[in-house]
Amino acid sequence: MGSLTLKQFRAPLLEPIDLHLRAGECQTLSGPSGSGKTRLLRALADLDPCAGEVSLNDQERSTFSAPQWRSKVGLLLAESGWWLERVGDHFKQPQTELFEQLELPKESLNWEVSRLSSGERQRLSLIRLLSNQPQVLLLDEATANLDQANTAKVEALIADWRKRHQVAVLWVTHDPQQRQRVSDRSWLIESGRLREAS
Amino acid sequence: MNLILLTPLDLAIAATLVVALALISLRLSLGIEGKLLIAALRTVIQLSLLGLVLKFLFVQSHPLLISALAIFMLFVAGYEVMARQQRRFSGIWGFGVGTLSMFISSFSVTILALIVIIQAEPWYSVQYLIPLLGMMLGNTMSGVAIALDNLTQNAWQRRQEIEARLILGHTWDQAIREIRRNALRSGLIPIINAMAAAGIVSLPGMMTGQILAGTPPMEASKYQILIMLLIAAGTGFGATAAVWIGAKRLFDDRERLRLDRLGKKHA
Numbered sequence: 001m002g003s004l005t006l007k008q009f010r011a012p013l014l015e016p017i018d019l020h021l022r023a024g025e026c027q028t029l030s031g032p033s034g035s036g037k038t039r040l041l042r043a044l045a046d047l048d049p050c051a052g053e054v055s056l057n058d059q060e061r062s063t064f065s066a067p068q069w070r071s072k073v074g075l076l077l078a079e080s081g082w083w084l085e086r087v088g089d090h091f092k093q094p095q096t097e098l099f100e101q102l103e104l105p106k107e108s109l110n111w112e113v114s115r116l117s118s119g120e121r122q123r124l125s126l127i128r129l130l131s132n133q134p135q136v137l138l139l140d141e142a143t144a145n146l147d148q149a150n151t152a153k154v155e156a157l158i159a160d161w162r163k164r165h166q167v168a169v170l171w172v173t174h175d176p177q178q179r180q181r182v183s184d185r186s187w188l189i190e191s192g193r194l195r196e197a198s
Numbered sequence: 199m200n201l202i203l204l205t206p207l208d209l210a211i212a213a214t215l216v217v218a219l220a221l222i223s224l225r226l227s228l229g230i231e232g233k234l235l236i237a238a239l240r241t242v243i244q245l246s247l248l249g250l251v252l253k254f255l256f257v258q259s260h261p262l263l264i265s266a267l268a269i270f271m272l273f274v275a276g277y278e279v280m281a282r283q284q285r286r287f288s289g290i291w292g293f294g295v296g297t298l299s300m301f302i303s304s305f306s307v308t309i310l311a312l313i314v315i316i317q318a319e320p321w322y323s324v325q326y327l328i329p330l331l332g333m334m335l336g337n338t339m340s341g342v343a344i345a346l347d348n349l350t351q352n353a354w355q356r357r358q359e360i361e362a363r364l365i366l367g368h369t370w371d372q373a374i375r376e377i378r379r380n381a382l383r384s385g386l387i388p389i390i391n392a393m394a395a396a397g398i399v400s401l402p403g404m405m406t407g408q409i410l411a412g413t414p415p416m417e418a419s420k421y422q423i424l425i426m427l428l429i430a431a432g433t434g435f436g437a438t439a440a441v442w443i444g445a446k447r448l449f450d451d452r453e454r455l456r457l458d459r460l461g462k463k464h465a
Contacts (some may be wrong), residue, residue: 045365046452046454047361047364047365047454047455048454049450049452050452058366066364066452066453066454067364067368067369067453068367070364070365070366071367074365075361075365077361077362077365079358080358080362081355081358081359081360081361081362081363082362083359083360083362083363083376088319125362128366129365129366130369132366169397
């Protein structure tokens with residue numbers, strides 16, 4: 001379980017942010033492209049230099065080593081990276097039930113990464129991330145390459161996962177309907193500021 | 199010693215061959231005649247100057263003058279390494295990474311060879327130190343340049359893979375490991391190939407020179423073996439140091455991949 005708290009957090013292009021995500025809560029973030037959504041998520045995952053405070057379960061980020069923080073605050077990028085040939089080599093402990101929920105065959109672990117479609121990549125990278133047992137999820141356009149049916153499965157999986165593991169989710173999405181479907185609270189970026197969407 | 203002295207006319211004949219090659223390049227529009235002639239001219243000027251400097255140093259064998267020349271050679275080699283990088287580290291690091299690694303490897307191997315193996319008297323005697331250091335630097339320079347270029351290029355191109363690993367909680371060391379290993383390997387392959395082909399396919403330049411100057415072939419062979427082994431060790435240590443420092447520099451204290459520490463791409 002995990003909650004995420006931002007205090008005067010400074011990400012590129014954005015004014016300082018105060019934000020609190022309770023454990024098990026999902027908040028979405030929307031805004032025009034280039035407004036700094038992805039950069040905010042990257043900064044929260046400590047991939048880019050940034051200033052201000054961010055804490056996991058009220059524990060400040062600086063008390064974690066960088067690899068510890070990143071494995072607890074899991075970031076899913078729109079474009080996933082794969083560094084070995086076989087899908088399965090990227091998993092420490094693949095969780096079978098996740099494959100079932102996304103209706104991917106267990107044999108997909110033996111697939112070659114170079115032959116994956118963009119949709120398969122996206123779903124497999126979500127499974128890879130969840131297998132890592134993060135306590136907070138940062139999702140960047142998690143369903144951008146998926147059709148309606150697969151989008152529904154991914155949304156269901158994330159909803160189920162966050163309730164079961166009490167994981168806080170910050171979800172960047174451009175789709176207003178998805179925003180309404182998945183979020184407890186949603187934010188819009190307007191000229192560098194976060195404004196709560198009605 | 200039956201050393202046949204070369205006259206300026208002898209060199210002029212060799213030079214006309216290069217000029218003829220430049221004319222062919224012009225005729226076939228290869229577009230390299232300019233570069234070829236400038237490089238040939240540089241060879242003539244630089245080697246003549248080196249001859250003059252060494253002639254002077256043979257007489258004035260002052261340690262300070264010799265170290266000044268050695269440092270100058272190191273800096274020129276450091277500059278060459280930097281100039282061969284398509285994506286160099288910005289700031290002092292662009293020059294520093296290569297220069298420091300060559301200093302660590304070339305200087306220590308050369309000094310070790312002079313004191314322990316050759317036992318020249320004194321150990322900084324110009325006749326041994328400068329040619330040895332020159333050969334060490336020249337070869338280490340290529341290895342370091344190739345390895346560093348490979349490291350930064352691959353880090354740039356495979357950014358997504360590196361960051362995917364960081365995201366999953368890998369340390370910087372795990373995330374760059376394969377890229378670092380490949381970079382080091384690419385820097386070492388030329389010298390391994392050179393050692394494998396030495397004496398069969400290629401007659402190394404130094405040995406050729408010694409034989410032309412009248413050294414008994416067996417003595418020339420022994421020197422060449424010594425040089426090859428030293429070069430291999432020097433190149434290996436130099437490339438290892440460069441790749442290690444370079445890879446570390448690609449990450450900051452929070453183990454973030456910092457490609458912004460590399461400058462713009464040079465052609």
